[in-house]
Amino acid sequence: xxxxxxxxxxxxxxxxxxxxxxxxxxxxxxxxxxxxxxxxxxxxxxxxxxxxxxxxxxxxxxxxxxxxxxxxxxxxxxxxxxxxxxxxxxxxxxxxxxxxxxxxxxxxxxxxxxxxxxxxxxxxxxxxxxxxxxxxxxxxxxxxxxxxxxxxxxxxxxxxxxxxxxxxxxxxxxxxxxxxxxxxxxxxxxxxxxxxxxxxxxxxxxxxxxxxxxxxxxxxxxxxxxxxxxxxxxxxxxxxxxxxxxxxxxxxxxxxxxxxxxxxxxxxxxxxxxxxxxxxxxxxxxxxxxxxxxxxxxxxxxxxxxxxxxxxxxxxxxxxxxxxxxxxxxxxxxxxxxxxxxxxxxxxxxxxxxxxxxxxxxxxxxxxxxxxxxxxxxxxxxxxxxxxxxxxxxxxxxxxxxxxxxxxxxxxxxxxxxxxxxxxxxxxxxxxxxxxxxxxxxxxxxxxxxxxxxxxxxxxxxxxxxxxxxxxxxxxxxxxxxxxxxxxxxxxxxxxxxxxxxxxxxxxxxxxxxxxxxxxxxxxxxxxxxxxxxxxxxx
Amino acid sequence: xxxxxxxxxxxxxxxxxxxxxxxxxxxxxxxxxxxxxxxxxxxxxxxxxxxxxxxxxxxxxxxxxxxxxxxxxxxxxxxxx
Numbered sequence: 043x044x045x046x047x048x049x050x051x052x053x054x055x056x057x058x059x060x061x062x063x064x065x066x067x068x069x070x071x072x073x074x075x076x077x078x079x080x081x082x083x084x085x086x087x088x089x090x091x092x093x094x095x096x097x098x099x100x101x102x103x104x105x106x107x108x109x110x111x112x113x114x115x116x117x118x119x120x121x122x123x124x125x126x127x128x129x130x131x132x133x134x135x136x137x138x139x140x141x142x143x144x145x146x147x148x149x150x151x152x153x154x155x156x157x158x159x160x161x162x163x164x165x166x167x168x169x170x171x172x173x174x175x176x177x178x179x180x181x182x183x184x185x186x187x188x189x190x191x192x193x194x195x196x197x198x199x200x201x202x203x204x205x206x207x208x209x210x211x212x213x214x215x216x217x218x219x220x221x222x223x224x225x226x227x228x229x230x231x232x233x234x235x236x237x238x239x240x241x242x243x244x245x246x247x248x249x250x251x252x253x254x255x256x257x258x259x260x261x262x263x264x265x266x267x268x269x270x271x272x273x274x275x276x277x278x279x280x281x282x283x284x285x286x287x288x289x290x291x292x293x294x295x296x297x298x299x300x301x302x303x304x305x306x307x308x309x310x311x312x313x314x315x316x317x318x319x320x321x322x323x324x325x326x327x328x329x330x331x332x333x334x335x336x337x338x339x340x341x342x343x344x345x346x347x348x349x350x351x352x353x354x355x356x357x358x359x360x361x362x363x364x365x366x367x368x369x370x371x372x373x374x375x376x377x378x379x380x381x382x383x384x385x386x387x388x389x390x391x392x393x394x395x396x397x398x399x400x401x402x403x404x405x406x407x408x409x410x411x412x413x414x415x416x417x418x419x420x421x422x423x424x425x426x427x428x429x430x431x432x433x434x435x436x437x438x439x440x441x442x443x444x445x446x447x448x449x450x451x452x453x454x455x456x457x458x459x460x461x462x463x464x465x466x467x468x469x470x471x472x473x474x475x476x477x478x479x480x481x482x483x484x485x486x487x488x489x490x491x492x493x494x495x496x497x498x499x500x501x502x503x504x505x506x507x508x509x510x511x512x513x514x515x516x517x518x519x520x521x522x523x524x525x526x527x528x529x530x531x532x533x534x535x536x537x538x539x540x541x542x543x544x545x546x547x548x549x550x551x552x553x554x555x556x557x558x559x560x561x562x563x564x565x566x567x568x569x570x571x572x573x574x575x576x577x578x579x580x581x
Numbered sequence: 582x583x584x585x586x587x588x589x590x591x592x593x594x595x596x597x598x599x600x601x602x603x604x605x606x607x608x609x610x611x612x613x614x615x616x617x618x619x620x621x622x623x624x625x626x627x628x629x630x631x632x633x634x635x636x637x638x639x640x641x642x643x644x645x646x647x648x649x650x651x652x653x654x655x656x657x658x659x660x661x662x
Contacts, residue, residue, distance in 0.1 A: 184641035
């Protein structure tokens with residue numbers, strides 16, 4: 043059941059909410075069990091077989107968690123073995139469904155084998171579900187989680203709002219909330235929840251989908267060997283970046299909003315990522331719960347272990363401005379590359395995702411090197427001030443756009459074809475009416491004679507949407523900031539410096555003037571005509 | 582070693598790590614209060630603290646320490662045992 047479908051918005055959610063609050067504080071246990079039943083129904087809706095696929099994973103994980111809690115430190119070997127087996131099981135589960143074909147392809151390419159590729163059914167949300175389970179195992183082993191009961195566990199792994207595509211939430215974040223959940227009606231939860239939910243829907247159906255419709259033809263063309271002209275290629279790249287942001291952040295808003303309808307606060311996933319002024323900053327604003335997961339479970343343990351080993355050998359470690367090159371390469375560059383390449387292929391099994399991850403890895407390494415070295419090598423180069431900040435932003439933005447070409451492209455070849463178009467190598471096309479005006483400029487830029495962009499109205503639509511999208515993502519506060527006075531998401535706060543005049547002017551409150559926001563709801567619902575699924579539901 | 586002494590050595594370690602003699606830590610100091618104390622610096626700092634005090638932190642414990650006070654508590658509980 044898609045979040046952006048009539049049956050979800052007008053039947054499923056109202057029914058779940060109605061029964062949940064009807065049971066209320068008097069039947070608290072039943073209300074919580076109802077959420078589990080409703081979530082199972084939600085998951086089974088698409089393909090009932092999904093439930094059967096995911097059931098063994100839930101069962102095995104629960105068994106391992108119980109075992110870890112029972113044996114804890116008294117029998118370290120058994121505990122370690124169970125932990126390793128649990129992690130291996132989850133990775134194998136994910137690996138079989140998601141990466142089997144990729145490994146066979148690599149083998150066919152590199153070793154010249156000829157394995158046949160079978161189409162496997164990818165259980166919905168498997169990448170996200172697997173991550174949450176791994177996180178729980180690690181947290182239990184680390185002693186951060188000390189009690190897990192079957193019903194709590196079932197609610198944690200099945201709770202429908204973050205089930206399919208996150209935010210990736212920790213057991214220790216949800217459990218204290220479930221423990222005090224009483225089914226009592228609170229108007230604030232409902233107002234904030236609905237506002238988030240419908241803003242998310244608006245982002246998806248009013249921005250992401252129309253932009254996608256305009257740029258998909260270019261992407262379809264490069265997938266079959268097309269060579270897009272300059273402006274088409276840029277429109278495809280910029281449009282896709284906006285589509286991905288509106289789609290995934292819209293989905294995340296809807297998930298956070300849906301959870302809030304039951305009084306549950308989820309962690310936030312986006313914080314105006316396209317305003318980032320460096321790539322480290324970007325990853326602290328984009329898919330935040332993934333960054334957090336990767337830092338916590340891959341990057342930090344790796345770096346800590348390596349730092350300990352070097353420190354024990356009395357070798358230099360990372361130490362601000364005095365960091366040596368070897369320390370930097372071993373302790374920062376290497377773990378960063380490993381983490382980001384894994385992040386890339388986590389998104390999808392394909393070479394282009396590997397390149398996407400590697401590109402971001404390199405960018406992060408360069409960013410870290412700059413941070414460590416700039417104060418020593420270029421002490422006079424400032425990174426504050428309007429011009430410097432604009433330059434930093436532009437560089438970051440451009441890099442993100444280029445890296446996302448690999449994320450969207452169906453193959454490496456298609457990605458390079460689009461990038462080639464973006465360099466102007468395939469010339470420029472313009473609507474007939476613009477050609478006479480633009481000719482001198484293009485000549486000055488050294489681009490060859492313009493062809494014709496056949497439909498002038500399409501040209502205006504594409505660039506109009508891109509301009510509108512950029513104004514929204516760069517010029518406006520995000521919905522969490524607007525709702526900041528009402529705890530929109532777990533741990534979300536606006537720093538005093540972030541309270542701009544614009545934000546103060548648009549800060550949300552449950553006042554009549556904000557009822558105008560229901561227009562967002564109406565527009566969102568009316569735009570539901572064409573159903574398209576969320577990009578991240580495929581991961 | 583009492584809490585004040587431990588705090589003094591933490592300050593000293595951080596001064597070395599950041600190569601900045603002006604750094605002084607208090608129990609309420611958090612990473613965001615000190616320029617250059619990012620996640621990488623934190624790892625170096627923590628490993629240096631481990632070495633100096635002969636203790637070992639779990640990754641989860643490192644992530645759970647939100648200010649210098651948390652670290653003082655953690656060191657106290659580990660060295661007491």
